[in-house]
Amino acid sequence: MAERRSLFSGRRGFELQFNWLFVLIAGAIFLMFFFSIIRNQSDSSTEERASETQSDVDFLFRASLGSRSSDKLVPLGGSVEFMCEDGVSQYIVDGSRVSSQYNYLAVFSPSLLDGKELFVKTDFFRAPFHVMPFLFVTNKDTQYVFIGESPFLKSIYSSMPENATKRFLPPAEGVSQFKDGSFDKVIFVTDEKGYEDSFAGVKLSKFSNDRLKEVSLVVIAPLGGIANYYGAATFYRHSDSAFQRVDESFFFTPELALGAAYSGDLAIYSCQLDKALKRMGLIASIHEERIGKILEESRFSSACIDRYSSMNSYLEIMKELSDRKNLALDDYGELFEAIQGIKRVNTELIDKTPCPAIY
Amino acid sequence: MKSEPELDSRSGSRRLKRRAQLEMIGLIVIVIMVITVMLVYLVYKVNNPSESIKRGYVNKELASNFLITITKVNVKECPQQTLTDLVTDCANTARRSIYCGGEKSCVVANKTLYDILTPTMDELGKDFEFSVERADLNYTGACKDKERVQAVQVFTLFPSMERIRLTLNVCDAD
Amino acid sequence: MQSTETIFVVIIIIVIVLLGFVFYSRVQESSIKEKQREQRVLRMITLAHALSNWPELECSTLESRDFDCIDRLKLGVLSDFINVSRQDDTYAFKYYNDLLRRSRIVITEVYSHTDKESWVVYDNSVESASKETVFIPVNVFDPTDHTFTFAMMELSLYE
Numbered sequence: 001m002a003e004r005r006s007l008f009s010g011r012r013g014f015e016l017q018f019n020w021l022f023v024l025i026a027g028a029i030f031l032m033f034f035f036s037i038i039r040n041q042s043d044s045s046t047e048e049r050a051s052e053t054q055s056d057v058d059f060l061f062r063a064s065l066g067s068r069s070s071d072k073l074v075p076l077g078g079s080v081e082f083m084c085e086d087g088v089s090q091y092i093v094d095g096s097r098v099s100s101q102y103n104y105l106a107v108f109s110p111s112l113l114d115g116k117e118l119f120v121k122t123d124f125f126r127a128p129f130h131v132m133p134f135l136f137v138t139n140k141d142t143q144y145v146f147i148g149e150s151p152f153l154k155s156i157y158s159s160m161p162e163n164a165t166k167r168f169l170p171p172a173e174g175v176s177q178f179k180d181g182s183f184d185k186v187i188f189v190t191d192e193k194g195y196e197d198s199f200a201g202v203k204l205s206k207f208s209n210d211r212l213k214e215v216s217l218v219v220i221a222p223l224g225g226i227a228n229y230y231g232a233a234t235f236y237r238h239s240d241s242a243f244q245r246v247d248e249s250f251f252f253t254p255e256l257a258l259g260a261a262y263s264g265d266l267a268i269y270s271c272q273l274d275k276a277l278k279r280m281g282l283i284a285s286i287h288e289e290r291i292g293k294i295l296e297e298s299r300f301s302s303a304c305i306d307r308y309s310s311m312n313s314y315l316e317i318m319k320e321l322s323d324r325k326n327l328a329l330d331d332y333g334e335l336f337e338a339i340q341g342i343k344r345v346n347t348e349l350i351d352k353t354p355c356p357a358i359y
Numbered sequence: 360m361k362s363e364p365e366l367d368s369r370s371g372s373r374r375l376k377r378r379a380q381l382e383m384i385g386l387i388v389i390v391i392m393v394i395t396v397m398l399v400y401l402v403y404k405v406n407n408p409s410e411s412i413k414r415g416y417v418n419k420e421l422a423s424n425f426l427i428t429i430t431k432v433n434v435k436e437c438p439q440q441t442l443t444d445l446v447t448d449c450a451n452t453a454r455r456s457i458y459c460g461g462e463k464s465c466v467v468a469n470k471t472l473y474d475i476l477t478p479t480m481d482e483l484g485k486d487f488e489f490s491v492e493r494a495d496l497n498y499t500g501a502c503k504d505k506e507r508v509q510a511v512q513v514f515t516l517f518p519s520m521e522r523i524r525l526t527l528n529v530c531d532a533d
Numbered sequence: 534m535q536s537t538e539t540i541f542v543v544i545i546i547i548v549i550v551l552l553g554f555v556f557y558s559r560v561q562e563s564s565i566k567e568k569q570r571e572q573r574v575l576r577m578i579t580l581a582h583a584l585s586n587w588p589e590l591e592c593s594t595l596e597s598r599d600f601d602c603i604d605r606l607k608l609g610v611l612s613d614f615i616n617v618s619r620q621d622d623t624y625a626f627k628y629y630n631d632l633l634r635r636s637r638i639v640i641t642e643v644y645s646h647t648d649k650e651s652w653v654v655y656d657n658s659v660e661s662a663s664k665e666t667v668f669i670p671v672n673v674f675d676p677t678d679h680t681f682t683f684a685m686m687e688l689s690l691y692e
Contacts, residue, residue, distance in 0.1 A: 019539055026543055033550075055572060062576065065583035104632045130588040282625050283588050289610040297677060356606075356676030357593045379538055386545050393549055397556050404560075421670070428601055428670045433680040438646040441681070475644045475683055482685075483668060 050095030053077040057093065061105050064122045064133050071161050072120045076139075079114035082107060084271030106272040108259035109137035110185050119161050125255045125276055127318070127335075128343045129287060129359035132279045134255050134272075136262045138164055141184040144261065145169050148194035152222050152257075156189065159258050175199060180207045187264035188217040195219045203242050212238045216264040220257050223333070229253060230336035232329060233260035233269065249273060250332045253339070281322025284315040287358055291315075294356055304355035307345050311358055314338040314345075421483070422510035422529040429475050430512055430525070436460030436467050445471070447514045450494040450523045465495045473498060480529070488528040502530035574665055577636075577690045581669050584638065584686065590654075592674045603684070605675045608640060608652045615655055635659055635691040642673060645682035662691040 053076060060074055078094035089107070092099035094114075106125065121136040138144075144166040146157050160166050165183065169175070175188070175198045190198065199217060207215065217236035222229055230252035236243040246266050251257045256273060263269045291308050294300070300308075317338045321331050342358065349357045430443045437459040445468035448457040459467040472489055480487050486505070490497035507530040513522050584590065585601045589611050592602035618625035637658040642649040658664075666689040672681045 019536060022536070022539060022543075030550075059575060059579065062579040062583065065579070065586070068586070101631075104628060130591065132588070278624050279628070282628065285625075286589055286607065286610055286614060289614065290604075290606045293606045293609055294677065359593055382538070382542070386542060390545065390549060393553070397552075421668075424601060424670045428672045428683055431672050431681045432644055432683045433646045435644075435646045438680060471644070479643055479670070479685060 046095050047097065049077055050093045053080075054093040054096045054098075054100060057091065058100050058102075060120060061102050061107070061135065064105065064120075064135055068122075068124055070120075070122045072122075073163075074118045074120050076113070076116060076118050079112060080118070081112050082109055082268060083111070084268055087271070087274065089271055089275070103275065104132070105135060106132060106259070106275050107135045107137055108262040108269065108272055109135075110142050110187070110263060111265050111268060112184070113137065113139050113142070114184055115139045115141050119164055121159075121161055123255055123258075125253065125280075127253065127280050127283075127339050128346070129283060131283050132276065134259060134276075136160075136258060138262060139184075140165055143167075143181060143183040143186045145178070145186065145188050147171070147175065147188060147190040147198050150191050150193070152220070153189065153191055153194075155254070156220070156258055156261050159254070160262075171197065174202075176202050176205050178204055178206060180204075180211055184214065185264070186215045187261070188215070189261045189264075190217070190219055192219060192221045199236075199243050201242055204238060207238075209240055212240065217243050218260050218264050220251070220260055222257070223329075229257065230332050233257070235260075235264070235266040235269070250327065250329060252332045252336045277322045277327075281319045284318040284322070288312055288315045288319070291358070300355050301353070304349070304353050307349055307353070307355070311342060311345050314341045419508055421485075422508045422527050425476070425479075425529070426510045426512045426525065426527050429472065432471070432475070434459060434467060434471055436462070442468060442471055443514065446491055446494065446496065446525060447516055447523070449496055450491055450514070451516050451519075452493060468494075469496050469498070472496070476527075480532075484532050486530050486532045489526065491525045492523045494523070496525075502528045505530040570665075573690060573692060574667075577665055577667055577688060580633070580636075580690075581667050581686070581688045584688065585669070585671060592672075593676060601670065602672045602674050602681075603640065603686075605673050606677075608654065608673065612652055612654050629655065630657070633657065635662065637687075637689040637691075639687045640671065640673070640684050641687065642682050642684045645673075646680065647682075649682075657691075658689065659691045665690045665692075 056074070057076075057080065060072075064070075080091055080093055082091045083089070083099070088101060089103055089105075090099040090101045091107075117139065119138050119140075123134050123136070125131045125134050138160075140163075142165060144160065144164065146153055146166065146168045149171075157166060157168065169178065188199070195217075204212065204215060215238040217238070219234040219236070220231070221234070222231040231250070232248045233251055234248040235246045237246055238244070249260070249266060249270050250273070251260060256276065259272060260269050263272075291312055295305065295308060315338075317334055321327060321335055324331070346358050349355050430441070430446065432442050434440050434442060434445060437457075440457060440459060445457060445459060445464040448455055449463075449465035449468050455464060457464040476487050476489070486501040488497075488499045488502050488507075490499060507528040510527045510529075512525045512527075514525065515522055585603070590603045590607050592604050614625065615629055618629070633655050635657050637656045638654040639651065639656075640654060641651040666687060669686045669688065671684050671686050673684045674681055
């Protein structure tokens with residue numbers, strides 16, 4: 001009987017063993033290689049998606065430079081965080097490695113927006129000539145609650161898109177009993193009277209402590225009601241026990257008042273206000289030089305020349321105040337008056353003279 | 360005569376060699392297939408590039424933007440009139456009243472359109488055609504048998520309130 | 534013999550995989566370049582549209598509510614304004630540099646009832662870089678005599 005030789009004994013057996021080992025090692029290398037490719041692809045596709053969303057948002061911002069006024073619904077593939085530090089505005093999409101800056105636009109929005117789509121409203125900031133586009137951005141998961149009955153509050157309410165999550169809270173329904181609707185953010189908007197009547201010393205009892213940090217309040221107080229569209233915007237955050245004052249800022253046009261309501265955040269609002277002021281100073285300079293060019297043609301009558309002179313003085317006020325830091329309420333009052341003055345003189349130029357208008 | 364085991368081992372090794380050869384051929388076939396697929400893909404990519412956004416924008420927007428801006432210009436021969444004034448006067452066959460620099464509105468309008476469009480479209484590498492309904496205003500033939508983009512501007516005639524169309528076709532030049 | 538065969542087979546497979554990898558990465562590279570180019574062109578087109586509505590250039594809105602309309606007086610002012618702000622490195626220059634980056638904006642009158650003019654509004658071009666250019670027809674409005682001329686805005690973006 002022939003000896004049963006072991007499969008792995010002898011030279012042939014050694015080759016077989018060697019083959020298997022070789023195959024195992026090669027197979028393991030291949031598997032590792034392909035797994036790493038799959039992992040890289042998966043990571044890069046997440047980044048690609050985030051970067052596509054980021055470039056969509058960037059494109060939206062740039063396209064808004066060219067539109068006068070619009071309301072858009074923009075699909076969003078993740079969350080967007082808006083930041084403003086040291087005068088630099090930037091936003092970053094969840095999953096993206098780099099943030100994008102947007103220093104030539106003013107975007108009023110809560111600091112973090114999460115969800116499937118964004119409501120984007122574009123409107124031009126006028127002083128009273130076109131200065132720069134303002135973007136008002138929010139989503140369905142941010143709730144705006146208006147308290148008060150003034151025409152001023154109603155005008156801000158109606159400026160918000162129809163499908164935004166907004167409501168008026170009747171005075172009878174106390175704020176302390178306001179129910180938590182599980183929104184990402186709740187922004188209360190009111191005027192001075194509304195604050196005194198409804199918020200002073202009040203705690204939102206229906207919100208858990210964790211949820212309270214997503215609640216903020218903006219008190220928009222115009223001096224002299226809807227006719228005098230300038231005043232203070234005071235921002236509050238809810239601490240454990242009641243609304244705490246953060247600080248105040250100011251507004252001097254309807255678009256800025258709307259921006260304060262949209263953002264509910266002092267840092268974001270102040271940053272955009274600062275941009276708006278600088279840009280207003282820049283445009284005022286251009287208009288001033290343009291008037292200089294008009295006046296170089298000496299064929300205009302004294303009626304025109306007088307109006308251009310008063311226009312120049314209003315533009316000077318704008319330039320000077322836009323360069324100054326830490327403006328007070330009176331300064332914003334001066335800006336408001338300068339805007340009204342320019343509006344009035346421009347209308348006179350168009351209605352009563354053949355001279356070129358300013359805007 | 361060879362012994363049976365010798366014959367068996369020879370045919371066995373021949374079989375083994377044949378198998379090895381078949382395997383090599385299979386491998387070569389796979390390599391050739393892979394290279395062919397790659398080449399086909401490359402050829403397809405080169406011959407069918409994706410349409411540039413720019414080309415699409417330029418072709419679609421150019422024609423309509425041109426019409427809107429051209430018709431607003433004040434005419435050299437009579438600066439108080441715009442091209443719109445001349446085109447509508449030319450189309451208003453019953454009530455032509457504008458004379459521009461001593462010439463009829465149709466003549467000046469035709470010349471102005473040609474003067475504006477020719478250098479501009481040449482610079483852009485495009486050809487054009489224009490025509491106005493019911494008016495002696497047209498320049499056609501340049502875009503015949505070519506893919507073209509069309510823009511239309513509508514004018515209202517007074518006092519009849521009839522509407523006429525100014526049509527501009529833009530196509531790539533040869 | 535068999536192990537030689539196996540080694541040979543494995544080498545061939547590795548070569549095929551490497552070839553495939555090289556091919557894939559080349560395709561990815563060209564697709565990324567194409568996407569970058571498309572983004573650049575898109576950015577240019579949106580900027581071109583925005584420029585026509587720029588407060589620095591737009592026609593007086595109360596007198597002439599038109600798009601693609603540029604004020605002649607503002608044209609005269611703006612290029613000097615940008616040049617001066619560049620020398621003084623003011624906020625204005627930072628603003629325009631941030632918005633326009635490496636680009637060149639030239640407006641040239643093609644048809645005018647007066648002498649034809651040309652304005653270089655912004656020039657931050659780079660000689661050696663690749664360039665994308667788009668031409669946009671615009672009206673140049675003179676507010677002193679309320680007349681329109683026809684011009685082409687040439688917007689070039691450099692990368």
